[in-house]
Amino acid sequence: MLIQQILLKIFTAFQNERTLSAAFHLLKGKRSGQTIQDVGLFQLHPFFGLLPKLTRGQFDEQVDLLFAKNYILIEENGYYHMTEIGIKQASEALLFHFDGWHYRGNEHVFFARVSLALQSLSHQAAGVKSFIAVEKDEDVQSKVREFLVRNQFQQQTLQMKIYLEMEQSLEKIQVNEQVKTIIVYRLSGFQEPGLTWQQMAFGFHMQEMDIRLMYGSGLHQWLNEILGDAQKYPYLYQLAQGIRVDLMLTSSANETAKLYKKGHSLEQISSIRRLKLNTIEDHIVELAMNDVKFDSKPFLTLEDQQLIINASEDYQTKKLKILKEIIPHVSYFQLRLALAKGAHY
Amino acid sequence: MQLESYLHQYFGYETFRPGQKEVLEQLIAGQDVIALLPTGMGKSLCYQLPGYIFDKPVLIISPLLSLMQDQVDQLKQMGEKRVIALNSFLTPAQKNYALHFLHEYRFIFISPEMLLQPQVKARLASLELSLIVADEAHCISQWGYDFRPDYLRIGEVIQVTNRPPVLALSATATTKVLHDIDHYLEMESPFIYVHSVDRPNIHLVKKPFALKEDKLTWILEHVEKTAGPGIIYTQSRAKTESISAQLLQRGIAAAAYHAGKEMQDRQFIQHQFLSGHLDWIVATNAFGMGIHKNNVRQIIHESMPSTVANYMQEIGRAGRDGEDAVAFLLFCEGDEQYAKFIVLEDLPKEFHVVRYAQYRANGEQPNVMLSNGEISEVAFRVVHYWMERETVDQLKERLGNMQTAKYEEVMAMLKIVETTSCMRELLIDYFGQQVEDKRENCCSNCGVDLSVLLQERVEPKNQNPMTDWKGRLQQILLRNL
Numbered sequence: 001m002l003i004q005q006i007l008l009k010i011f012t013a014f015q016n017e018r019t020l021s022a023a024f025h026l027l028k029g030k031r032s033g034q035t036i037q038d039v040g041l042f043q044l045h046p047f048f049g050l051l052p053k054l055t056r057g058q059f060d061e062q063v064d065l066l067f068a069k070n071y072i073l074i075e076e077n078g079y080y081h082m083t084e085i086g087i088k089q090a091s092e093a094l095l096f097h098f099d100g101w102h103y104r105g106n107e108h109v110f111f112a113r114v115s116l117a118l119q120s121l122s123h124q125a126a127g128v129k130s131f132i133a134v135e136k137d138e139d140v141q142s143k144v145r146e147f148l149v150r151n152q153f154q155q156q157t158l159q160m161k162i163y164l165e166m167e168q169s170l171e172k173i174q175v176n177e178q179v180k181t182i183i184v185y186r187l188s189g190f191q192e193p194g195l196t197w198q199q200m201a202f203g204f205h206m207q208e209m210d211i212r213l214m215y216g217s218g219l220h221q222w223l224n225e226i227l228g229d230a231q232k233y234p235y236l237y238q239l240a241q242g243i244r245v246d247l248m249l250t251s252s253a254n255e256t257a258k259l260y261k262k263g264h265s266l267e268q269i270s271s272i273r274r275l276k277l278n279t280i281e282d283h284i285v286e287l288a289m290n291d292v293k294f295d296s297k298p299f300l301t302l303e304d305q306q307l308i309i310n311a312s313e314d315y316q317t318k319k320l321k322i323l324k325e326i327i328p329h330v331s332y333f334q335l336r337l338a339l340a341k342g343a344h345y
Numbered sequence: 346m347q348l349e350s351y352l353h354q355y356f357g358y359e360t361f362r363p364g365q366k367e368v369l370e371q372l373i374a375g376q377d378v379i380a381l382l383p384t385g386m387g388k389s390l391c392y393q394l395p396g397y398i399f400d401k402p403v404l405i406i407s408p409l410l411s412l413m414q415d416q417v418d419q420l421k422q423m424g425e426k427r428v429i430a431l432n433s434f435l436t437p438a439q440k441n442y443a444l445h446f447l448h449e450y451r452f453i454f455i456s457p458e459m460l461l462q463p464q465v466k467a468r469l470a471s472l473e474l475s476l477i478v479a480d481e482a483h484c485i486s487q488w489g490y491d492f493r494p495d496y497l498r499i500g501e502v503i504q505v506t507n508r509p510p511v512l513a514l515s516a517t518a519t520t521k522v523l524h525d526i527d528h529y530l531e532m533e534s535p536f537i538y539v540h541s542v543d544r545p546n547i548h549l550v551k552k553p554f555a556l557k558e559d560k561l562t563w564i565l566e567h568v569e570k571t572a573g574p575g576i577i578y579t580q581s582r583a584k585t586e587s588i589s590a591q592l593l594q595r596g597i598a599a600a601a602y603h604a605g606k607e608m609q610d611r612q613f614i615q616h617q618f619l620s621g622h623l624d625w626i627v628a629t630n631a632f633g634m635g636i637h638k639n640n641v642r643q644i645i646h647e648s649m650p651s652t653v654a655n656y657m658q659e660i661g662r663a664g665r666d667g668e669d670a671v672a673f674l675l676f677c678e679g680d681e682q683y684a685k686f687i688v689l690e691d692l693p694k695e696f697h698v699v700r701y702a703q704y705r706a707n708g709e710q711p712n713v714m715l716s717n718g719e720i721s722e723v724a725f726r727v728v729h730y731w732m733e734r735e736t737v738d739q740l741k742e743r744l745g746n747m748q749t750a751k752y753e754e755v756m757a758m759l760k761i762v763e764t765t766s767c768m769r770e771l772l773i774d775y776f777g778q779q780v781e782d783k784r785e786n787c788c789s790n791c792g793v794d795l796s797v798l799l800q801e802r803v804e805p806k807n808q809n810p811m812t813d814w815k816g817r818l819q820q821i822l823l824r825n826l
């Protein structure tokens with residue numbers, strides 16, 4: 001099962017150094033300092049935010065299954081260990097590719113736009129003027145309205161143009177046909193309601209969660225294809241505006257970064273932004289992780305930096321508690337900063 | 346003034362449905378009205394038409410968000426653009442914008458929570474309204490099954506002098522509930538219109554079982570043999586999933602439907618059910634559905650509903666077209682215990698009141714109870730509301746009374762299940778009315794011949810062929826070009 005294979009990949013990447021919860025937060029796309037740092041530290045960009053609606057119960061169920069298959073051993077404090085067959089299973093290739101970090105949930109906004117645009121065009125073609133919109137979100141509605149007007153939908157030629165773009169772009173991407181089917185059956189048209197996750201799961205004899213993951217994988221690759229060739233897909237490209245996040249920082253960290261670059265101290269930023277100093281430090285770590293040119297000297301001497309990196313390598317660990325025990329004179333913030341810089345090497 | 350001409354101009358209908366004209370005439374004369382009209386009988390027209398007759402906004406207070414969205418969709422579908430829903434889904438920017446232009450809207454839908462916000466309250470006070478509507482007004486009553494404390498405070502917002510008429514709408518209400526509506530909304534000797542709650546074309550059948558497991562077997566066999574469309578009500582989300590999965594396995598187009606489903610899926614199911622792609626919906630009890638389907642032929646209650654009002658509302662989704670429909674009530678010894686459990690689930694307990702008082706005495710925010718998971722949100726709302734108005738002892742007594750009232754509701758339902766005389770007469774009697782139009786095959790106790798009421802199921806030709814994505818894309822975009 002796809003979800004379990006993904007979990008094994010994440011657990012392997014964490015090298016037994018995080019609790020099970022860390023994997024849960026990663027899949028949900030939690031925007032907290034720790035989860036974001038984990039993404040960089042353990043190179044987990046593809047898996048960020050793949051299942052925004054995942055519940056803890058569903059997650060635990062999958063973990064229990066991994067335990068039952070003897071792939072992992074769960075410790076009482078929430079940590080885990082991979083077993084030998086777990087490690088072997090984890091090394092199997094993942095059949096679906098993901099690009100979670102670059103879309104961060106926005107892929108669903110893109111799909112909402114496509115979905116509403118198609119529903120509108122479908123009804124227009126059938127001569128039906130009013131219908132209940134599949135998307136209620138006001139921003140999506142106004143984006144789609146603008147899109148339709150800008151492209152003279154009244155002429156009734158947009159249907160064919162978009163059809164051709166969708167056919168070509170979906171044909172081009174290297175994914176299983178089932179994935180394309182899932183994407184298309186989540187769309188609605190005149191007298192053509194979409195299918196629920198339960199119905200697709202039943203139709204494909206799969207788990208709902210796997211269907212959602214395949215759908216996400218399909219959207220990521222479809223978007224990569226569309227955004228990679230604006231000339232070839234002018235209409236879909238318009239609908240994909242503002243969806244991909246190339247800025248590697250969360251928006252809050254980005255605010256902090258701006259102030260920091262203006263020369264404010266962390267304490268000043270904390271009071272300007274009315275955020276805890278801890279949070280600001282999280283942002284700085286995020287900045288350090290994403291910006292290769294980030295200079296950590298104001299916070300951390302080169303000697304300490306080297307000490308931490310060496311200790312991390314010698315003891316094969318990124319656990320802050322252990323590192324703090326080895327080098328007691330550095331702060332947790334300095335430890336995280338050093339590890340963040342270390343992630344570039 | 347000719348009401349019919351407005352009706353024709355704005356809605357394209359020639360004549361009113363029963364009750365609509367009486368209600369409208371009173372409202373236009375400036376009279377407060379309580380109207381009990383069954384769902385599907387054109388309740389909403391009673392406030393929609395005044396919105397066109399008077400050129401001032403109509404304020405509709407609606408406690409159930411899903412229903413509010415449903416009403417808004419309906420109006421938008423009719424081409425009405427001057428409609429806004431003020432609820433917790435709005436971003437602060439959207440909310441400010443809406444409040445600023447509030448006078449421009451024809452229909453303003455609002456949730457009770459929002460109504461009580463000072464900013465909103467002040468804005469509304471400065472606005473000249475043509476009508477104030479309390480939709481689903483039974484939610485105001487602690488006797489109702491869907492008590493919303495915030496709703497009790499509408500009275501605070503409705504000005505005493507110089508206010509437009511107030512219209513309270515509900516599908517079902519007992520005399521007790523009617524009294525609460527009148528009282529809390531501070532209505533002035535309202536005109537009360539009560540439509541007969543009886544639905545003579547819905548035939549009532551009860552099915553006793555010795556074992557709980559036998560119910561499922563019966564459902565599967567029954568649904569395989571007889572024709573839908575139908576709705577199966579059960580108590581838990583897990584059960585809706587498992588029953589629908591087993592129906593699917595038998596080649597029946599069924600889907601689970603509950604509040605835990607994402608919005609998009611719920612919408613797909615509604616559309617599929619309406620368009621005939623789906624034959625059966627398996628839903629949780631008391632989940633307000635915005636389904637306007639006229640030809641539902643069967644309702645199956647997998648277990649006893651907790652209140653007669655729930656039961657009435659749920660079977661009322663069948664036979665809106667006036668043709669025969671059958672409502673099955675499956676029953677097994679001990680079901681009433683579960684119904685009691687369900688009905689008390691959200692009622693605060695005495696120790697909640699004590700904890701609340703403790704927090705307050707220590708100078709802490711009682712809200713902590715919520716974040717600690719000590720109490721459900723609904724229960725907290727009740728305690729919070731009454732603790733601002735009553736002493737701990739008074740509230741304890743009140744809770745005791747509420748619990749008794751809830752038990753009585755379950756017992757009233759049980760009576761309908763257990764009676765050996767006409768089920769319909771008992772049911773209608775509960776609402777303080779009498780059966781006027783008694784037809785053949787009335788109920789299990791009067792005698793029912795299912796063979797004349799239900800059709801045989803016809804095997805569908807091709808189901809849900811999820812194959813060719815290009816074909817479906819063409820179907821959506823190109824078929825009608």
Ligand SMILES: [Zn+2]
Pocket residue numbers: 766767768769770787788789790791
């Ligand atoms: Zn009878």
